Amino acid sequence: xxxxILITGxxxxxxxxxxxxxxxxxxxxxxxxxxxxxxxxxRARGIRTFVGDFDAPATLYPALAGADKLFLLxxxxxxxxxxQGNMIKAAQGMGVxxxxxxxxxxxxxxxxxxxxxxHYATEQQIIRSGIPYTFLRPNCFMQNTLKWVxxxxxxxxxxxxxxxxxxxQVDVRDIxxxxxxxxxxxxxxxxxxxxxxxxxxxxxxxxxxFSTALxxxxxxxxxxxxxxxxxxxxxxxxxxLASAVTQTYRFMKDGGASHVTDVVARLTGSEPITFxxxxxxxxxxxxxxxxxxxxx
Numbered sequence: 001x002x003x004x005i006l007i008t009g010x011x012x013x014x015x016x017x018x019x020x021x022x023x024x025x026x027x028x029x030x031x032x033x034x035x036x037x038x039x040x041x042x043r044a045r046g047i048r049t050f051v052g053d054f055d056a057p058a059t060l061y062p063a064l065a066g067a068d069k070l071f072l073l074x075x076x077x078x079x080x081x082x083x084q085g086n087m088i089k090a091a092q093g094m095g096v097x098x099x100x101x102x103x104x105x106x107x108x109x110x111x112x113x114x115x116x117x118x119h120y121a122t123e124q125q126i127i128r129s130g131i132p133y134t135f136l137r138p139n140c141f142m143q144n145t146l147k148w149v150x151x152x153x154x155x156x157x158x159x160x161x162x163x164x165x166x167x168x169q170v171d172v173r174d175i176x177x178x179x180x181x182x183x184x185x186x187x188x189x190x191x192x193x194x195x196x197x198x199x200x201x202x203x204x205x206x207x208x209x210f211s212t213a214l215x216x217x218x219x220x221x222x223x224x225x226x227x228x229x230x231x232x233x234x235x236x237x238x239x240x241l242a243s244a245v246t247q248t249y250r251f252m253k254d255g256g257a258s259h260v261t262d263v264v265a266r267l268t269g270s271e272p273i274t275f276x277x278x279x280x281x282x283x284x285x286x287x288x289x290x291x292x293x294x295x296x
Contacts, residue, residue, distance in 0.1 A: 004028045004066050005183050009073030011038050013143055017176035032063040054083035064094035069183055073102040078240055080118045085125050098132045100182050105139040105194055113247045132189040134182050139196045139257055142169045142278040152286045157219045161228040162253040166200035171273035174264045181267045193263045198272045200258045213279040214286055
């Protein structure tokens with residue numbers, strides 16, 4: 001039986017990879033985006049696309065028409081619980097039979113990290129809705145290191161406040177692969193999947209892997225939480241988000257992101273991407289223009 005899947009968050013990194021995987025599998029998908037320009041781009045590719053906004057519930061119903069499954073993903077926002085709640089209510093009204101929510105690793109009600117609390121609250125909304133669900137809880141994204149491109153490229157350094165804590169970063173391509181399996185196969189209802197990479201590395205080890213892949217020394221520089229937070233604000237990040245990310249860093253420093261699971265391999269049948277593979281794949285972004293890496 002062919003099932004139609006509505007994908008939200010399709011213009012982000014996870015959603016983008018998920019869309020491409022489902023298209024390659026010739027699945028029946030439709031997309032929801034806030035951007036008229038992005039909608040035109042998707043439609044030009046023959047992908048059924050709707051323009052809507054989680055803050056405008058009436059715009060969500062047309063996108064859900066005919067959808068059997070919903071991939072629920074939206075950007076971090078202090079109103080995330082209300083926004084995603086609007087989509088959950090709309091999904092109830094439109095008869096959606098399975099919600100796959102992109103959540104956060106270790107999401108819970110009592111954590112000091114607000115983003116994890118928001119995701120947990122939304123998970124509870126979905127449970128109360130009665131719609132069968134699957135929660136995907138990925139750990140820190142390898143692609144988040146792309147925010148270090150400028151300092152690695154220009155100075156050969158990156159800055160973090162988590163000292164020697166280990167983090168099992170995961171490539172967003174693997175998160176998308178897990179989501180594709182869950183959306184297109186049976187037996188995942190009621191499950192919560194903690195998604196990690198294959199190993200938990202310190203950021204000293206991360207620096208070593210950058211050095212090897214880039215053919216130049218890359219150093220990890222420890223900074224305080226306040227220095228890190230202020231740098232994010234100075235880089236035009238909203239203050240609430242900088243504070244939320246700082247709380248996440250505190251969680252990481254205390255060992256909250258060191259666990260390793262077998263979810264990627266178990267669900268997809270392929271071993272998860274290692275950090276060294278990620279760096280090799282994205283090496284060009286971190287290299288100064290015109291520099292060719294030499295062997296270390």
